[in-house]
Amino acid sequence: MKPIRQVITRTEAINNSALDEVLNLLPINLRQMLSDLPDPVKDTVEEIRIRQGRPLMLGLADGDCYVTYRGTVTAEQLEAYQVDAGDVERVTQLISRSSLYALEEELRNGFITLQGGHRVGITGKVLTEQGRVKNIKYISGFNFRVSREVPGVANKVLPYLISPEGRFYHTVLISPPRCGKTTLLRDLVRRLSEGVPELNFKGVTVGVVDERSEIAGCFRGIPQRDLGPRADVLDACPKAAGMMMLLRSMGPDIIATDEIGRQEDVAALEEVFNAGVKVLTTIHGSSLEELADRPALQYLFQIKAVQRFVLLGRSRGVGTVEDIIDGHTMGSLGVRLC
């Protein structure tokens, strides 16, 4: 089978505008340096890391590198452009549209979602009030995560997630960080809401609880990512509460969420199972055995409601599907895709 990696390469040309969207929110000097980068580098930029007093860095698909002031990449720290206080101040103003006061809620979560669905993680001095994070002051570091849509990544796994009668199985995607979990989830949501004619699957209503604004990349409540015609998105909503809200009011056929892990999430999932609504979610982890040790998830395995586990990894590039496991027999479906 054709590696997913190749699919990504093919779509990069289309998605280079994603990087431009991010660059437009950087100060002119940084914008210049990064837009002078050679195209092969630009195509694989996943992260832009800006830390005060430290070299400007890029996170690429295969490791990180420094950026020089001439707009080239280097492995030598001394040649790298050093980010100064002025740069950090400008970045702060630009990503907040000069309105830090309007982003108190976002700062409390430690990230801002930009137009285009890209996320910026923020570090600095955290102010707390009664043990809860109130705000971030003296902002000093940013991590821009370039969000790229990769249409088509779901195609390979879809046949294993839809039953011969054309019904979606309860599915959990399991993956370590940065292995394309959210990208796959997003594409699955899009295909399910559009319908998959080749599998005799009609489009269904998908409710999405997007606690971290990563699936739909909402900007002011409007999804910036294509989730198909039948997706309802609750942006920045706590997962457990959001699932109940959707269940009661939006009549979903499938509920999709990102990164289940807490006890209350599992309890909410059980409600969803009981209501006869299908579940599509993800879990941070690298193997089923490891997950079974986590108390909150143990219960999820006990009730045997999940019908398909999809294990992702990086063994053959980002988004490698390592295995798909039948939740009932706990046996591999014998697929080793790509």
Next chain:
Amino acid sequence: MLKLLGAIIVVFSCTLIGLTVASAYSRRPGEIRALQNALQLLETEISYGATPLPDALASVSERCDTRVALLFNRAAQELMTMRGITAREAWEIALSEYYPKSALSRIDRSILLELGNSLGVSDREDQVKHLMLAKEQLKLEQTKAEDASIKNTKVYNYLGFLGGLTLVLILI
């Protein structure tokens, strides 16, 4: 005959100069008051609406007194171009265009410049504090401006005309 014509021109122009200076004195209190009101609007936008600064400035410019609308409108425009400038820079550009056309004094300008340093860079409570501070300072300037206006408007009105007459007498 020619002398008379010259005398009339001298008196006329001196009166005009006097009137212009007087009108600057009489316009200033009104403009400072308009500024305070506009800052009050901005404060409401920020503290209750948490409206992003570019939108807040634009909305203030539509609702505030036309005498100060230019300042807010220009600042909003600068910010909306997204060409990598900060709120302080946008505010300074707007102020440098607005100030020469206004009747404001250098002190008024420095109050506004000071405010520009803190626009948009902190949380809501802090923004409100800075706006309150600017308003307080402007209020102080307003009382001074009103006193100066009462005193000086008449003085310069007469001074221009009488100065012109004196000049004519000396020249004749």
